[in-house]
Amino acid sequence: MLRQPATSTQITHLDRLWLYVLCGLVIVFLIAPTLLVIPMSFSDSRYLSFPPESWSLRWYRAYFGSLEWRDATVVSLQAAFLTTIVATVTGTLAAYGLHLARSGAGRLVQVALTLPMMIPVILLAIGIFLFFAPLELNNSLSGLVLAHTVLALPLVLISVTAGFKSFDMNQEMVARSMGASRPRAFLTVTLPQIRNSVISGALLAFITSLDEVVIGLLIAGGDKATLTRRMFLALRDEIDPTIAAISSLLIVLSIVLLAVSQYFQSEPRD
Amino acid sequence: MTLALDQIAAGGTASGANEEALRRQAHGERRSMLALTLPALLLVGFVVLIPIAWLFWLSFVDKSGFTLIHYQRLLHPTYLLTLRTTFELAFTVTVVCLLLGYPLAYLASQLPRRWASLVLLCVLFPFWTSLLVRTYAWLVLLQRRGLVNTWLQKLGIIEEPLRLVHNFTGTAIGMTHIMLPFMVLPLYATMKTISEDYMRAAANLGASPIRAFWQIYVPLSFPGLAAGLIVVFVLSLGFYVTPALLGGGRVMMWAMQIERSTTVYADWGAASAMGVVLLVITLGILWLVAKLTGSAKLGEAR
Numbered sequence: 001m002l003r004q005p006a007t008s009t010q011i012t013h014l015d016r017l018w019l020y021v022l023c024g025l026v027i028v029f030l031i032a033p034t035l036l037v038i039p040m041s042f043s044d045s046r047y048l049s050f051p052p053e054s055w056s057l058r059w060y061r062a063y064f065g066s067l068e069w070r071d072a073t074v075v076s077l078q079a080a081f082l083t084t085i086v087a088t089v090t091g092t093l094a095a096y097g098l099h100l101a102r103s104g105a106g107r108l109v110q111v112a113l114t115l116p117m118m119i120p121v122i123l124l125a126i127g128i129f130l131f132f133a134p135l136e137l138n139n140s141l142s143g144l145v146l147a148h149t150v151l152a153l154p155l156v157l158i159s160v161t162a163g164f165k166s167f168d169m170n171q172e173m174v175a176r177s178m179g180a181s182r183p184r185a186f187l188t189v190t191l192p193q194i195r196n197s198v199i200s201g202a203l204l205a206f207i208t209s210l211d212e213v214v215i216g217l218l219i220a221g222g223d224k225a226t227l228t229r230r231m232f233l234a235l236r237d238e239i240d241p242t243i244a245a246i247s248s249l250l251i252v253l254s255i256v257l258l259a260v261s262q263y264f265q266s267e268p269r270d
Numbered sequence: 271m272t273l274a275l276d277q278i279a280a281g282g283t284a285s286g287a288n289e290e291a292l293r294r295q296a297h298g299e300r301r302s303m304l305a306l307t308l309p310a311l312l313l314v315g316f317v318v319l320i321p322i323a324w325l326f327w328l329s330f331v332d333k334s335g336f337t338l339i340h341y342q343r344l345l346h347p348t349y350l351l352t353l354r355t356t357f358e359l360a361f362t363v364t365v366v367c368l369l370l371g372y373p374l375a376y377l378a379s380q381l382p383r384r385w386a387s388l389v390l391l392c393v394l395f396p397f398w399t400s401l402l403v404r405t406y407a408w409l410v411l412l413q414r415r416g417l418v419n420t421w422l423q424k425l426g427i428i429e430e431p432l433r434l435v436h437n438f439t440g441t442a443i444g445m446t447h448i449m450l451p452f453m454v455l456p457l458y459a460t461m462k463t464i465s466e467d468y469m470r471a472a473a474n475l476g477a478s479p480i481r482a483f484w485q486i487y488v489p490l491s492f493p494g495l496a497a498g499l500i501v502v503f504v505l506s507l508g509f510y511v512t513p514a515l516l517g518g519g520r521v522m523m524w525a526m527q528i529e530r531s532t533t534v535y536a537d538w539g540a541a542s543a544m545g546v547v548l549l550v551i552t553l554g555i556l557w558l559v560a561k562l563t564g565s566a567k568l569g570e571a572r
Contacts, residue, residue, distance in 0.1 A: 006380070011479055023377045026370045027392045030450060033407040034399050036417065040410065047415050090310040097306030109307050116318050120508025120552055122525040123545045126532050127321030130328065130542075150317040153310055211400040213511045218532065228402050235402075235515050239409060247403040258398040262391070 034251060041244035048244055059245035069230065069246070075220070076210055076227040078141060083148040083209035088202040090149070091156025096186065098157075099164040114154045121151075121214045129218040139222045147215045152205035159204065163197025196264040203261045207254065322549070329542035340543035349527065349544075356524040359438070359513070360506035363445045367502050368495075370446070371453035375494070378454075379461035393454050401448060405512045408444040409435060412516075436518025444516040445506060452505065453498040460494025493563070500559050504552050524548055 006013045013020075036050055041059055043052035063069050094113060098106050116124065128147050129138060137143030167190065175185035191198070216226040217233075227246070234240045329340050343349075378389040396404060411417045412434035419431040434440050468490065472482035488495075510525040517523070524544065531541035 019373055019377055023374045023389075026374045026450075027389065029370070029447065030396055031392050033411055033447065034396065034404055036411065037403065037407045048410055049420070050417050086313075090313060094307040094310035097303045100303040101300050101307075103300055103304065105301075105304060106307075109304065109311060112319075113307070113310055113314055115314060118553070118556065119318065119322065120504075120525065120548055122508055122510045122528050123322070123325070123549055124318065126528060126541050126545055127325045128317060129532065130538060131321035131324050146313070146317050150313055153313065157310070207398060211402065213402055214529075217529070228400065231402055231406070232511065232515070235406060235409065239413065243406055244410070247400075247406055250400050250403050254398040254400065255395070258391075258395060261398075 037244055038248045038251060041241075041248040043241070043244075046241055048241055059241045062242045063245045063249075066242070069227075069242070071223065072225050072227040072230045075141070075144075075224055079144045079148055079226065080206050080209040082141070082145045083152055084202050084206045086145065087149045087152035087156050087205040088198065091153050091201060091205075092160050092198055094153075095157050095160035095164060096190075099161065100169075110157075113157055116150045117154045124150075125215045125218045128215060132219060138219045139224050141224055144216065144220050144224065144226070145209075147219060148209040148212055149205075151212060151215070152208045155204040155208060156198075156201035159197045159201035160194065163194035167194050199264050200261050203257050207257055210250075210253075325542045325545050328538055329546045332539060340539040341547075343540060344543055344547065352522045352524055352527050355438075355522055356507060359442060359445065359521070359523065360503050360509075362442050363449055363506045364499055364503045366442070366446045367449050367453040368499065371450055371457060371498065372495075375454045375457035375461055378458055379464075390458070393451050393458075396447070397451050401511055404448060405444055405515050408440070408447065409515060412440050412443065435516055436520055438517075438521055440516045440518075441513045441521045444512045445509060448509075448512055449502045449506060452501045456497035456501070457491065457494040460491050460497075464490045496559060496563055500555065504555055507552060508548055 004013060005011060006016060040048040040050050040052065042055045042057065043049055044054040044056040044058060045052075094109075098110055124147075128143075132138045132143050137146070169190075171193075172185045172190050175189045176182060180188070211228060212226075213228045213232055216229040220226045220229050231243055231246060234243060330336055330338070332339060374389070374393075378386050378393075381389065413419075414431050414433075414435075416434075418434060419428075422428045423431065434443070464487065468486050469482055472486045473479070477485065508525050509523060510529060513521055513523040514526050514529075517526075525548070528541050528544045528548070531537045531544065
């Protein structure tokens with residue numbers, strides 16, 4: 001089998017065995033370190049070893065038993081849910097408007113809305129920190145949601161815009177010619193058909209907010225500290241094994257969200 | 271309604287005056303559609319544009335009014351060293367990402383569908399996992415008594431544990447891991463569009479596989495290559511989290527300097543000036559590349 005050609009130019013699999021080996025190693029490099037955290041989080045010792053010498057749920061108990069960690073988790077989840085709602089609604093509306101407008105001004109709006117992706121996050125973070133200070137939006141949930149929404153908005157916009165590209169707008173027009181108002185036509189005809197790209201966008205928005213560190217570090221202090229902020233500060237001082245337990249939970253959540261998004265992407269759109 | 275109106279107008283079924291009115295109405299309706307982007311625009315304006323403008327303003331003023339002092343202070347050797355470290359790290363990470371990412375994207379683009387999507391899933395997985403979690407994983411693996419050192423010692427490759435973390439090496443390893451998907455995904459997208467016929471034609475004309483690869487394949491992959499390189503380089507320049515943790519305070523990045531000026535010294539002038547410098551460098555690179563690839567495309571068309 002190795003002697004069979006791998007490409008149309010007759011290079012055999014054997015000739016490029018090195019390529020397969022290299023790529024295998026790169027894939028291990030990409031996923032192994034993250035996945036190793038999960039078994040290590042069940043280790044009993046402070047120096048997380050692999051494989052663990054003795055297994056225990058010690059670090060999970062430490063996480064669930066700590067009021068600080070629990071509070072931070074609640075703040076992070078609240079922020080992520082609110083961000084998802086605001087970013088998905090405004091992002092979908094904007095994608096709809098831009099898709100129908102098709103004008104020069106629309107291009108400019110599109111650039112403005114994707115701007116948050118191009119600006120280094122640290123810059124956004126200090127800009128927001130300095131601007132929110134006099135408005136007393138720092139250390140508040142609304143401030144955090146506003147900041148995270150702006151980060152998530154471009155992702156929703158891109159995802160939903162892609163959805164509109166494979167949707168035939170004439171369908172909405174038919175609905176309206178039969179007497180449906182524009183909002184009703186959009187909600188009953190268009191939205192169900194671009195559903196998958198809206199869901200993909202919403203999932204991206206959720207994970208963006210949940211994983212965000214830098215802005216949270218600057219503007220989410222006091223009792224509004226996010227999970228990632230607490231994790232970052234704990235890691236800067238010493239390697240607290242409790243973080244292995246939290247990380248494992250986050251990894252499992254990521255896998256679930258990735259699976260859900262893949263499911264919605266693989267489903268035929270129409 | 272726009273499209274139907276357009277069709278009627280184009281078909282000439284309406285009379286001249288009607289046509290004009292219809293067109294105007296269609297135009298007006300399109301413009302009103304743009305109003306739907308207002309909530310999003312207001313958000314971006316309030317959370318991005320005003321704060322960045324505010325930052326610009328702060329970087330040029332002090333108690334006495336307009337000043338360039340904040341920028342002059344950036345010429346101090348400490349800041350210049352930070353800038354150098356930042357560029358060195360960004361450059362190293364970009365090169366390593368290229369060396370690891372190009373072969374992977376190349377192979378993935380040629381694999382049968384099922385295998386290719388498996389590889390892509392492995393590339394997407396880190397994308398969906400928290401940046402902090404991945405950085406933490408490296409911190410645990412690379413520490414003195416960590417997995418990498420223990421295994422290397424067990425295998426007899428090294429006697430003493432290596433210093434793999436809280437230095438340049440550890441930071442570069444962690445950043446490469448974070449940045450690799452940004453290199454692979456655009457490369458893969460471009461390579462998928464390169465037809466095998468080109469390579470076959472090159473082989474027919476007598477080119478060796480290696481020559482055909484370098485002369486035909488690599489140039490055809492330039493769009494994805496350029497996109498990957500820029501994204502990785504630009505993101506690395508402004509990177510904060512991973513260097514802050516894996517560098518252990520010994521590797522000072524520009525972004526860390528900004529954060530320190532803001533939170534530790536409350537020196538807002540310096541922080542703003544550094545922020546503006548980072549923004550100008552970032553947007554400068556993006557602009558330059560857009561210009562270069564834009565003219566390259568024109569050259570192709572000719």
